Amino acid sequence: MIPGTDLLAALSVPAYMTDSENRLAFYNDAAAELWQCRPPCGEPLSAGPMRLFMPNGVPLAPEEWPTARLLRDGELPPTVELYAQRRDGSRFSAVPHPSLLRDENGRVIGTVNLLIDVPHSGQGDIEAARLAAIVASSDDVIISKNLDGVITSWNAAATRVFGYEPEEMVGQSILKIIPPELHSEEQQILAKLKRGERISHYDTVRMTKGGQRVDISLTVSPLRDRHGRIVGASKVARDVTERKRSEALQRLLFDELNHRVKNTLAIVTALASQSLLKTSSPEEFAESFTGRVEALARAHDLLMLGQMRGTTLADLVHEQVILAGGARIYADGPRVDLDPQAVVQIGLVLHELATNARKYGALSTPNGRLNITWAHMPDREREVVIHWRESGVPNMRPPQARGFGTTLIERTTQAFGGRATIEFRPGGLACDLQLQLRDDPSPPALRLPPSNGRRLAAPPHTVPNLEGRRILVVDDELVIAMDLEARLSGLGCIVIGPAATAAAAIALIGSEEIDAALVDANLGGHRVDDVAASLAQRHIPFAFVTGYGPEALPDTFRHVPVVAKPINVAQLNETLAALAASIKR
Template sequence: MREHSRGDDSPVVASSAPHATVSETLGGPASRDFLETSPVAGYLTDEAGIIIYYNQLAADIWGGRPRLREVRFCGSLQLRTPDGRLLPHADSPVATALREKRAVRNYRVLVERPDGSLLPIRVFATPIFNARGDLSGGVNMLIEEPDDPPADEITQRMRAIIESSDDAILAKDLNGIITDWNRGAEQLFGYTRKEAVGRSVTMLIPPDRADEEPSILARLRLGEKIDHYETVRQRKDGTLVDISLSVSPIRNRAGHVIGASKIARDITERRRAEEQQQLLIQEMNHRVKNLFTVASSLVSLSARTTKTSAELAAVLRERLGALSQAHMLTVPAASAEPDRLAHATTLHSLLKTVLAPYDQGGAHATVRGPDIVLTGRSLTSFALLLHEFATNAAKYGALSTEQGGVEIMCDSGDEMFTLTWTERGGPPVERTSDGEGFGTILARATIGSQLGGEIRREWKPDGLVIRLTAARDRL
């Protein structure tokens, strides 16, 4: 047993006994002098756990100097257990020593400092009682674990990689409580590290996917790894985001699973690209089928007006060439020039090109009304729509017969431009609605999203009438 001096020169017992006894002068000059000259980090608290004094070695371990009588139980940013789980200050060794009035010694913890580093220490917390036997405070001595430079270097390197990653990386315990949260997670989900750590990971899971987390936790407890699991998560603002999730178990030194690390990658753009790819594949399929059907219709139409095979070949060659030119107008030009969409033409010229394969004599199509200039995206959009109208007319409508024809009327107002496509003289009209074919869906999407207008079809007994409107400022 050793004796140290108290402020009133009475002996203070420090031994292997469960507690020590001091007078009400806890925190007096003698106690401070003892801590200042001690080769070990230490601090004093009152009976409620409020820190009333600490030495420089304790401040060095914490990585800062907390204000006296304002911090409770510990001056660190936060504590962790050796396996990395958060240890609330209210459950720290000194809090336990004061609450249970017993010494808590040789307890291993990790001190997290403001720079993000983790310092392993051993804690020796002892309650202090006055001469009457009442609890008057506590003393906590902190001893750093022996340094392991290679391990510390690896830890710092891994922390730097995690913090600089654009992917969201987080960790949770086996109860689903978030223990780590990097900058990528802040950017993806909208919660700061302070807001996220200590909360359940279910805050990220939409209500309709609430059954996912129990299943994931069950697999983790078995030590399973989950790779590239695609799902949906919810941001702080309530919006949903498509993510690819990889989950790996975290094990302690004994090999037991104590939690999980998660890497979440935003795949919204990839999903959009896949949807766009599918749309393009459908469009290509639609166009190829259209071209075969239209080509067949051109052969039949040309055969009715020619008498020799040579004449048929010449007429058909000319019409197929015109069809090729019209088709090319529906494909945006690829160019390295930044102003590659600046190419312009007039609506009447566009109509003439699109209708050329079916109206080489000029008797099957008429265009009336004011002409307008089309540029950039509006040119491609109009070319796509008019090409669709013409090919459908050639397959099923007025342009599929020698007697049929199309009249196009243009009308330009201050805010909206209107094009009315009227077919006459074709086969009897039996259809009464647009249906939901790819051409109809594509036309609706084009006119609505790109031209700011709408498209309507009216199936009259003597032929189809299409009314297309577009915003003038989109042209």
């Protein structure tokens, strides 16, 4: 039996169903009695049990039948009295009441039609028949029960959601689909119904045939007999499991965002205080603190690429060490997945080691080399040892004072249940970091290409020759604009601007002599396509300075160099050097 036909089969009103091609799919005994035949299902309705005529006697074309028009136009045709002719030639008057039949995804799969024999019908019968058709074809669960909680009807949607067929549930207690701890809820509903009290719409939980819990939105309405007495209830339920999951995910995301923001601010605050304690001058503090914040930003960039689920150790080494070190670095090791917390903490450790190498170690001398390898401990997949080996460093001596970097390295490895071994050998620093990582982190969704043992090169650190060059600064953040202005002035540049709006920038481009430009990719929430186009039209080289991703850049200028925020001095200098090389005059 087609789902939902049990209610139609029980009707005393003639009812039939068609498929999406208007072929006969089902009919009840009342329809067969009205037609005085039992046509086979699957044939076109117009070739089946009857022919239809307009009240004036004009035959109705098959494409103009009510069910055909409803399937074609998607709208209910006007309700009119038609004449139907049976196969034996006899006629009867009828009023059709078709409704579209949809599957659980909302696609039209046919029609449900009530065919009311006018001489034997009343308005009440028509309305009852129409209601039965609506119940049978509804996407919502519709269940009726008596005042003892015994189910009296069960539609196709109830079967789809809960898994029980009508014959399994009609005559059974409604408690069959209610979790045991909510049985008292049903008793309260029945008591209110008997007292004639109103029951407000609410969300609750029900059980499927397989034992799964389903979140539903429930409406309970009283059923009355012809004398107005309450004899039962109709329950309309909608599966809201996905809505509940979305709400839970939203709460989780907000909680996670709140945690990450506060945690990041706490890290920044700690880095500031610790950097201040271990430095002897404002310049040294600014350099060390800015570098650590940049390392934190790079770690978060990797987390964003991995949809906040983590990244790999190879990607972290690539981002924190290799990009800043050039071709003298060799990195290799097996795949190791890191969770978000490990990405941040190990990222800061790698930054401290890389900073030391650039200042005093292998990356501070032309002949220096740095090898970074890592491996799993035997039979311990989540225990990893990172080997940091520097060579080619003449006159390597241990530092006279213990710095913040050393403390951070040791405390981090201890937090991961391991230890750090640091040796200042004659040729360079040797450091082993033993880490006990958390079990089974979620693999990142997107990764940078792993090193696979190759030597990965980056442009060497450069101080650009920009003496006397006129550089336009476009940025709506005053502090950042001031910082750029100070850095450019320190390089001997003449700063034009800064301009805080696109209009101001375009005006300066048209009126000032400009050699190159640094342009924020977003000004007050607006893209800078017009500014970029004005610069390109006048053949002025420029770079974007932005904290946004590539999607914020003007589409036709994705090839333009980008300086990421927070600004890395080395990257800024390298970008300025490239701009200086492209200046024609």
